Amino acid sequence: MQPIVNEPQSEQELLDRAVNLAGLNLAQLADMAGVSVPCNLQKEKGWAGQLLECLLGAYAGSKPVPDFEHLNIELKTLPISRQGSPLETTYVCVAPLTNVAGLTWQDSVVKKKLSRVLWIPILAERTIPVAERIIGYPLLWSPSAQEEQALQADWEELMEMIALGQIEQITAKHGEVMQIRPKAANASIRTAAVGHHGQPIEALPRGFYLKKNFTQTILRNSTV
Structure with missing residues (x-):
């Protein structure tokens, strides 16, 4: 999906756009973007996020930079109960x-991705049809000193394991607030990695994920 609006020129403009979408469902958003709603998101997991990028003016695509690069703001959707x-x-x-x-x-x-985040909750319980899932009120967030310390500690622990050739020993239980998990469309996809003795091996691609306890705290603190 290509953006249908220009890039927002300020944090406030971006936040205003997101506020204007709050309370609408995904069918209404899809209509605004001129796209159809998938029946389920099993094969289109990032669809809701791409739809919001399209409507909010995010042009970064898949580059390793924040979605709103010139504002240094990352967009994250957060499915909630x-x-x-x-x-x-x-x-x-x-x-x-x-x-x-x-x-x-x-x-x-x-x-870089988590320095400034626009969180957009989506009421997305599985019993709710995709088209009827509702956009919540947005939240602009930057990690507190304590939150960044926790993220850094997990990142350093996980990266040390990777550097020591322990990629296959990393499980979702590692990390207090952030974990590493396989990130691939299917189990046949492989990428280059380092083995226990420093030798080249092939492994499933991995991704960093924030644990639910961490995002729960972000949401809770935003409503205080």
């Missing part, structure tokens, strides 16, 4: 599996 709880973890970016020596948190894509 009727009780306001996140329904799933939140994908951040691809995890590098080679040439990781010397990488630092300060220069990481994770830090």
Whole structure:
């Protein structure tokens, strides 16, 4: 989906656009964008996010930069229950599996993506048809010093495991607020990685994901 509006020129303009979408359902948004609503999102997992990018004027596409690059703001949709709880973890970016020596948190894509985030909750329980899922009120967020410290600690732990050739030992249980999980359309996809003895191996692509407890805290703090 290509954006149908110009890039927003300020945080406030972006937030105003997002506020104007709050309360609408995905069928109404799809109509605005001139696209059809898929019956389910199993094969089109990122569809709602792409739809919002289209309507809000995000032009970064799949580049390793924030969605609103000139504003340094990343867009993240957050499926929630009727009780306001996140329904799933939140994908951040691809995890590098080679040439990781010397990488630092300060220069990481994770830090760039999470420095400033426009969170858009979507009421998206599985019993609600895709077309009827409702856009919630947006939230502009930057991590507090404590939140960034937790993210950095997880990133450094996980990247150290990758550097030591322990990619296959990493599970979703590693990390307090952020985890690494396989990120591939199917199990046959492989990418270059480093083995336990430093040898080249092939592994499933991995991605960084925010755990539900972390995004739950973001939502809870926004309503205080």
